[in-house]
Amino acid sequence: xxxxxxxxxxxxxxxxxxxxxxxxxxxxxxxxxxxxxxxxxxxxxxxxxxxxxxxxxxxxxxxxxxxxxxxxxxxxxxxxxxxxxxxxxxxxxxxxxxxxxxxxxxxxxxxxxxxxxxxxxxxxxxxxxxxxxxxxxxxxxxxxxxxxxxxxxxxxxxxxxxxxxxxxxxxxxxxxxxxxxxxxxxxxxxxxxxxxxxxxxxxxxxxxxxxxxxxxxxxxxxxxxxxxxxxxxxxxxxxxxxxxxxxxxxxxxxxxxxxxxxxxxxxxxxxxxxxxxxxxxxxxxxxxxxxxxxxxxxxxxxxxxxxxxxxxxxxxxxxxxxxxxxxxxxxxxxxxxxxxxxxxxxxxxxxxxxxxxxxxxxxxxxxxxxxxxxxxxxxxxxxxxxxxxxxxxxxxxxxxxxxxxxxxxxxxxxxxxxxxxxxxxxxx
Amino acid sequence: xxxxxxxxxxxxxxxxxxxxxxxxxxxxxxxxxxxxxxxxxxxxxxxxxxxxxxxxxxxxxxxxxxxxxxxxxxxxxxxxxxxxxxxxxxxxxxxxxxxxxxxxxxxxxxxxxxxxxxxxxxxxxxxxxxxxxxxxxxxxxxxxxxxxxxxxxxxxxxxxxxxxxxxxxxxxxxxxxxxxxxxxxxxxxxxxxxxxxxxxxxxxxxxxxxxxxxxxxxxxxxxxxxxxxxxxxxxxxxxxxxxxxxxxxxxxxxxxxxxxxxxxxxxxxxxxxxxxxxxxxxxxxxxxxxxxxxxxxxxxxxxxx
Numbered sequence: 023x024x025x026x027x028x029x030x031x032x033x034x035x036x037x038x039x040x041x042x043x044x045x046x047x048x049x050x051x052x053x054x055x056x057x058x059x060x061x062x063x064x065x066x067x068x069x070x071x072x073x074x075x076x077x078x079x080x081x082x083x084x085x086x087x088x089x090x091x092x093x094x095x096x097x098x099x100x101x102x103x104x105x106x107x108x109x110x111x112x113x114x115x116x117x118x119x120x121x122x123x124x125x126x127x128x129x130x131x132x133x134x135x136x137x138x139x140x141x142x143x144x145x146x147x148x149x150x151x152x153x154x155x156x157x158x159x160x161x162x163x164x165x166x167x168x169x170x171x172x173x174x175x176x177x178x179x180x181x182x183x184x185x186x187x188x189x190x191x192x193x194x195x196x197x198x199x200x201x202x203x204x205x206x207x208x209x210x211x212x213x214x215x216x217x218x219x220x221x222x223x224x225x226x227x228x229x230x231x232x233x234x235x236x237x238x239x240x241x242x243x244x245x246x247x248x249x250x251x252x253x254x255x256x257x258x259x260x261x262x263x264x265x266x267x268x269x270x271x272x273x274x275x276x277x278x279x280x281x282x283x284x285x286x287x288x289x290x291x292x293x294x295x296x297x298x299x300x301x302x303x304x305x306x307x308x309x310x311x312x313x314x315x316x317x318x319x320x321x322x323x324x325x326x327x328x329x330x331x332x333x334x335x336x337x338x339x340x341x342x343x344x345x346x347x348x349x350x351x352x353x354x355x356x357x358x359x360x361x362x363x364x365x366x367x368x369x370x371x372x373x374x375x376x377x378x379x380x381x382x383x384x385x386x387x388x389x390x391x392x393x394x395x396x397x398x399x400x401x402x403x404x405x406x407x408x409x410x411x412x413x414x415x416x417x418x419x420x421x422x423x424x425x426x427x428x429x430x431x432x433x434x435x436x437x438x439x440x441x442x443x444x445x446x447x448x449x450x
Numbered sequence: 451x452x453x454x455x456x457x458x459x460x461x462x463x464x465x466x467x468x469x470x471x472x473x474x475x476x477x478x479x480x481x482x483x484x485x486x487x488x489x490x491x492x493x494x495x496x497x498x499x500x501x502x503x504x505x506x507x508x509x510x511x512x513x514x515x516x517x518x519x520x521x522x523x524x525x526x527x528x529x530x531x532x533x534x535x536x537x538x539x540x541x542x543x544x545x546x547x548x549x550x551x552x553x554x555x556x557x558x559x560x561x562x563x564x565x566x567x568x569x570x571x572x573x574x575x576x577x578x579x580x581x582x583x584x585x586x587x588x589x590x591x592x593x594x595x596x597x598x599x600x601x602x603x604x605x606x607x608x609x610x611x612x613x614x615x616x617x618x619x620x621x622x623x624x625x626x627x628x629x630x631x632x633x634x635x636x637x638x639x640x641x642x643x644x645x646x647x648x649x650x651x652x653x654x655x656x657x658x659x660x661x662x663x664x665x666x667x668x669x670x671x672x673x674x675x676x677x678x679x680x681x682x683x684x685x686x687x688x689x690x691x692x693x694x695x696x697x698x699x700x701x702x703x704x705x706x707x708x709x710x711x712x713x714x715x716x717x718x719x720x721x722x723x724x725x726x727x728x729x730x731x732x733x734x735x736x737x738x739x740x741x742x743x744x745x746x747x748x749x750x751x752x753x754x755x
Binding site: 108135138225234283284286418421425430433 | 503504506507508590593594610612613614615618697698699701702703704715717718719720721722724
């Protein structure tokens, strides 16, 4: 009995070991006649939830493409913004990267510059003559001049305000709701002070600086208040004189309680506080967040960032695709075909753009939000798009330095000293 | 004949048993070598290179001790190392002492009451760290959090909690404390229940006080458990990561950054310098080994000899 038991256990262990080294399963797909064909190319698509969380739209797209292209099999894997970047880094370094990624230029160009992507120059040629804005392509090009991202849609980042709170505090008078809604730093300060004095919310606004999530919002705020930039004329990361002035203003507002700092908050936390009416404004509003953090309890107003001259420079998001170089030309070719289907197909192209909640990069798609005044207004803000710096070298290393600089300023470090430390660290 | 065959038979049996034993160990050995020893060796080797995300395809170069020298010139690493030491130095004695106190208080109780307390203290251990941190995050929220609500209700002014450089690390230690005491309490309850009762009775008959009984009889008997608790809590405290990532991301101003968190930030979030991050990992492993060895030494390897 003991022998039998020992033998059984040994067999189980040996089998479990054998299972660990299991061979990759090959699944030939049926061709039109129902016979199996070995010529099918299998590609894997990793998608951040830009088409919506659990929307199922990615699979819908894959099914539609596979129906029209039976020689390609697509496996869709959705990843989230929290763990997805780490999973990508691990997969790339381990040589198990997906074939297609749906993301934004920051990461995609980093992967391209590191030699992990297939250049998409052959696809971009046709798109060049049909761009809604010429500058959009600047976001897709790597350090070697090759295009690594195929863009589908873009949208600006801006501020959101709680209309009813502003009305109660008699602060709506400082906000321009006419035309393209541009406004000044002076009125922004007055609005915050009116909100503070009226006590209609726990704090007028929160400059979140606990993590890098959504940090484009706080950068846009600092850059716009006194028309500063984060990249100097020499191409280096630089919080200059105007940036320091903006930091000093925010510190003054923090001290006089017309603004608060969120030392352990990222944009998502601040957006929640905005949704719960703890604060009257958010610095990370956008077409996607307006959906995710919608509230029926109050009216959310979209406004561009305030600036000293009343002319904002907005940060913007570009959604797009890249193809990983997995050493298989057939996979790369199939991936490009699929990307083209998603972005350029007469039926699925416009549908996909609308699914992202943003605006098409293709001029020929026209206005996809006909009759929607809010979306038309937001689309018009593309004229205020500032320089795109997310693809610059050292962007990833700069981000943690940014929110730490804000923390230092709010904690009492002189703005110039904190900015100097940021500049030297980001360029170091 | 019988006398000469017996040792031979015994040797054959012994060999068979040895082979079977090794076969039983084989799967564990396979995983240990594949998923522990090999990555560790790779980590040590990588720590002497300039391996980073950009040279994954082109190959890295040996830089000898450059990464280790860089560590000690990096103020954020030094701050993270200091925070790590504070967490360990505060968390390990408090977790051990509190667990021993709770264990001593509940091990004599009726089994139902004992199970109830064990469940209460063990609950944070079995609850996912994300869920635990989300609840704590809400309680620490400076606007709508439970703690500040209570303080304001009592007429006080809300505190900054995780928003403050001075308080954030203590908030982390508090959460770490609540999630670390479960297992030690269960172990102490079990260890105290197994103390030879005849020794306790004999000491009491000889007129020993409760304190004397504890120090002279119970404490030596549970020394192996104390050593285990101290070593495990030390390792867990050194490797504290998830709750920092979820609660403060190392802030404000790196006041809650630990070596483990900074390692992750370097490897995955910022510069993606794998060689440098591995150097941190190696230093951390050496420090943990030294601390554990010191604990073994101080506690005589868990014996009273």
